Every structure is written in C-alpha cells, then in structure tokens.
Amino acid sequence: MAAVPYIYIIISYSSLLVFYHFKRFDAFTFTQLVMLLVMPFFMQWIIGGFQASSGVAFWAILSPVGALMILGTRQSTPWFILFGVLAVLSWWLNSLFSMHALPIPSDIRDAFFAINMTGVSGILYIVMRYFQSQKAKVLEALAIEKSRSEQLLRSILPDSVAQRLHEAQGTRIADSHEAVTILFADIVNFTQISATLSPTQVVDMLNHVFSRFDQLATQYGVEKIKTIGDAYMVIAGAPNPRHDHAQVIADMALAMPALLREVSHEIGQSLEMRIGINSGAVVAGIIGNTRFSYDLWGDAVNFASRMEHTGLPNQIQVSASTYALLNQDYVFEPRNGVEIKGKGVVNTYWLKSKR
Numbered sequence: 001m002a003a004v005p006y007i008y009i010i011i012s013y014s015s016l017l018v019f020y021h022f023k024r025f026d027a028f029t030f031t032q033l034v035m036l037l038v039m040p041f042f043m044q045w046i047i048g049g050f051q052a053s054s055g056v057a058f059w060a061i062l063s064p065v066g067a068l069m070i071l072g073t074r075q076s077t078p079w080f081i082l083f084g085v086l087a088v089l090s091w092w093l094n095s096l097f098s099m100h101a102l103p104i105p106s107d108i109r110d111a112f113f114a115i116n117m118t119g120v121s122g123i124l125y126i127v128m129r130y131f132q133s134q135k136a137k138v139l140e141a142l143a144i145e146k147s148r149s150e151q152l153l154r155s156i157l158p159d160s161v162a163q164r165l166h167e168a169q170g171t172r173i174a175d176s177h178e179a180v181t182i183l184f185a186d187i188v189n190f191t192q193i194s195a196t197l198s199p200t201q202v203v204d205m206l207n208h209v210f211s212r213f214d215q216l217a218t219q220y221g222v223e224k225i226k227t228i229g230d231a232y233m234v235i236a237g238a239p240n241p242r243h244d245h246a247q248v249i250a251d252m253a254l255a256m257p258a259l260l261r262e263v264s265h266e267i268g269q270s271l272e273m274r275i276g277i278n279s280g281a282v283v284a285g286i287i288g289n290t291r292f293s294y295d296l297w298g299d300a301v302n303f304a305s306r307m308e309h310t311g312l313p314n315q316i317q318v319s320a321s322t323y324a325l326l327n328q329d330y331v332f333e334p335r336n337g338v339e340i341k342g343k344g345v346v347n348t349y350w351l352k353s354k355r
C-alpha cells in the first residue's frame with residue numbers, strides 16, 4: 001500500500017522526462033490521466049474496500065475532469081465512462097475487498113473521509129472557479145470586441161443600414177428612394193495646391209477640412225456617403241426618408257463656405273470650393289462581400305456631380321429640381337444655358353441665402 005504513492009512519483013517524473021525530451025504532451029497527458037484514474041481505486045482495493053479506505057477512490061474523479069479541461073468535451077467522455085465502470089466494479093466487489101480490510105481505527109477512518117471529501121471537492125471547486133473566471137474574461141473581451149466592431153461598422157455605414165447588414169448576414173441591401181437631395185463639394189485647384197505640399201501635408205489638410213465637414217453633416221443630420229480624393233459627398237433623404245431633404249442640404253451648403261474660410265485661416269492655406277446640389281430618385285445600398293460601403297446609383301447622382309463640375313469657386317450651383325423645392329424659402333440667382341454632359345444645355349441656379 002505504501003509503495004503506490006512512490007510508484008506514482010516514479011511514473012510521473014519519468015513521463016516528465018519523456019515529455020521534456022520528445023515534446024509529446026499527449027503521451028504525458030495520457031500517463032497522468034491513467035494514474036489519476038487507476039491508482040485511487042487500486043488503493044481502495046488494497047486497503048479493504050470503500051469504508052476501510054475512507055473513500056479514497058473519490059480522487060479518481062479528477063481524471064475525467066482533467067480530461068475535460070485538457071482534451072475537451074468529446075475526448076473526456078471515455079474517461080468518465082471508465083471512471084463509472086471502475087466505481088461499479090468497486091461497489092460490486094466491495095464485500096470481497098472488505099474481507100481483507102486493514103485494522104484501521106475508526107477515528108482515523110473518519111478523519112480520512114473528511115480529508116478525501118474536502119480535498120476532492122476543494123480541488124474541483126478551485127478548478128471550476130478558475131475556469132469560470134477565465135470564461136468571464138473571455139466573454140468580457142468578446143463583448144468589448146463586438147462593441148468595437150459595431151462602432152466601426154456604424155462609423156462607415158448609416159445606423160439603419162448597419163443594423164440591417166448585421167441581421168441580413170450577407171444579403172444584398174439595395175433600396176429605392178424617390179425623393180433625396182445630393183451634395184458634391186470639391187476643392188478648387190487641388191492638384192496645384194497639393195504639388196506645393198508633401199504627401200503628409202496633403203493628407204493632413206484633407207483630414208482637417210473633411211473632419212470639420214463631418215461635424216457639419218452631423219449637425220444637420222445628413223448622411224456622409226464618401227470622399228473621393230478632394231471631393232466630399234453627402235445625401236439627405238436616404239437611407240431614412242425625410243420631407244425636408246432639400247432644406248437641410250441647402251442649409252449645410254450655405255454653412256460650408258464660412259467653415260472653409262475658418263479652416264483656411266487655421267492651416268494657413270487659401271482654399272476655395274465648388275458645391276453642386278441636385279434632387280431626385282436614387283438607388284442606395286451595399287453590394288459585394290468585402291470592403292463594402294454604402295453608395296448611391298442613379299441619374300440624380302450623376303447630375304449632382306455635374307452641378308459641382310460646372311460650378312464656380314465659392315458658389316453653390318443647384319439644379320432645377322432642387323430649385324423647385326427651395327425657391328419659396330431661399331434666395332437664388334438664375335444661371336442660364338449651362339452645358340451639361342449627357343444633358344445638353346440646361347438652366348441652373350446659384351443658391352445665395354435663406355430668406
């Protein structure tokens with residue numbers, strides 16, 4: 001009986017040396033699990049059954065628990081079945097073992113019952129508490145990463161679209177909007193300006209300008225669609241319809257020149273912009289599976305871009321469709337006979353102020 005712990009120590013150190021030499025963790029794990037499973041039952045049989053050994057076989061439960069922690073759920077099942085088989089075998093043969101029970105005083109047996117029960121339960125509690133704390137840390141880390149990913153998604157997509165994309169799980173998102181207003185703004189002579197600056201200075205300048213425009217877009221409740229080089233694009237009326245889509249775009253456009261003058265003063269670089277506005281119907285949504293973005297398609301988008309391209313520095317050029325929505329509340333100057341690619345000669349208007 002006394003030799004059993006020494007055998008356990010010899011096998012343990014031998015398996016550690018094998019593991020150190022061959023780096024085979026699976027062999028080391030298997031050896032330890034076998035000893036944890038077999039030796040407590042072997043001790044119980046030698047001492048004389050369950051009562052005489054003070055239930056020392058309780059320690060064998062650490063074998064399937066260890067297999068569960070190290071090998072996983074599926075691979076731990078055979079170890080638990082083996083534990084059950086040995087437990088049933090010990091119960092069935094207990095009368096045979098008890099016939100050769102050692103004459104151990106009852107107070108010592110009772111003391112070892114307490115030691116075995118508290119020892120096994122204490123180890124199990126500590127192990128499960130440790131894994132529960134690790135589980136809580138993992139769940140907390142996952143929640144933080146999920147929050148970050150959702151914030152990132154909502155920073156590049158409108159909230160309603162981000163929510164739909166999250167629920168759709170890869171389904172194409174495209175909606176038709178019959179009444180929207182689109183604004184394009186472009187820095188005048190950007191190529192010449194950028195030629196006098198380093199690449200870092202160009203990026204810093206654009207970031208300074210467009211960050212202030214982003215604040216303006218948030219202030220007026222419009223959706224920034226994208227920046228294309230030195231061009232800035234926003235829309236009102238999509239993805240969430242609103243009856244005042246033309247008004248909020250007009251108000252933002254009127255605020256942009258004054259804001260650009262402030263930025264010019266801050267960075268010490270004279271900047272001017274052309275702004276074009278058009279109203280109409282578009283299709284808006286997300287296509288593709290990688291590096292997707294919320295975008296717009298339709299003739300109204302192209303015409304808004306033409307309004308910007310054919311405009312003049314520090315002027316806001318609007319189409320006839322936008323003028324029809326705003327002429328009662330805003331001041332305009334007509335600009336007749338503008339050549340628009342694909343449209344011919346059309347009448348446009350300069351937006352000057354709000355009445």
